[in-house]
Amino acid sequence: MSTLAEVLARETRIGELYETLADGRLRCYACGHCCPLPEGAIGVCKVRFNEGGKLYVPWGYVGGVQCDPIEKKPFFHAHPGALAYSFGMLGCDLHCSYCQNWVTSQALRDPEAVAPPLEASPEALVREALRQKARVIVSTYNEPLITSEWAVAVFKEAKAAGLTTGYVSNGNGTPQVLEYLRPHVDLYKVDLKSFDDRHYRELGGRIGPILDTITRLHAMDFWVEIVTLLIPGFNSSRDELERLTSFVASVSPDIPWHVTAFHADYKMTDPPNTTAEMLLEAADIARANGLKYVYAGNLPGRVGDLEDTRCASCGETLIARYGYYIRDYTITSDGRCPKCATAIPGRWSAHFDGQIASRPFLPGSRRLTILNSR
């Protein structure tokens, strides 16, 4: 019987995000590791490899699909109430000990993570997204940067069908991958996990490429939202939050920043769960540093108005939420506050047509006719 790595090594095609170096190695540019790969070598992500002087990359499968409210990604300033059809592949360039998607992200590293690939095509995925009435399609669950050629193939179909596209990513990018994605990706969520390079090295990365990616994403006019999972004792010090939120505000005070509550997961079981008070304190720091749109997540109903979108000029409540549920929506058809006409940064639909679902739901049985377990 084939191992998962052997199965996935067959689910590949020659990629585009690399160059051949003078010494014959291949330099991969899909993520900030920029691996130099000699013949036969596999990247840190364990899914891209050099065979015969060509870089082979993941193709033709998904590790999971699901339709969710877009608020779950979370995007709060992009088509509120819409459904986002999410797909992912397998593998990651980091190895965070608290990963909430570890079954797919660590499938190549951890024998406990069992996620069989499902055969898929871009056409079938888009057809299924439309059938489920999704407005947006998102590459998530594993790190999408390392499977960017596949995401672009799916997004070309999706855009032709009128869908908005998005990445939910750790942000460990390169200038090359961002240029490659720019024509095909509209929304980009970055998980900014810390503002300490030592912490990033514990997770298997470096902070430099991530901060550079955030700056470039904004400059290149992707719609960017940033999430920080607040882990007591890991990234929760006042000093770190001051530096992190100051950085985001320096890129743009209009970038929504979501600070979300940690609960024990995967291999990180020691820190206590994040309390509502901790989220409120972090949000205060962010607002004092100039961020205009600050949200507290994962503790619905316990964080005051920090689930709501308010006008940064007059304070009017524009979108009232409870968790992923939209209780009220008053943004005008041209994306403005109805009271003072201030433009609200984001990607707004011309009309709010209600929310199809405020909870995740699994695709219907027809899924089995387009996706086959390997």
Ligand code: SF4
């Ligand atoms: S995606 Fe990142 S980790 Fe994987 S081969 Fe490319 S540079 Fe290396």
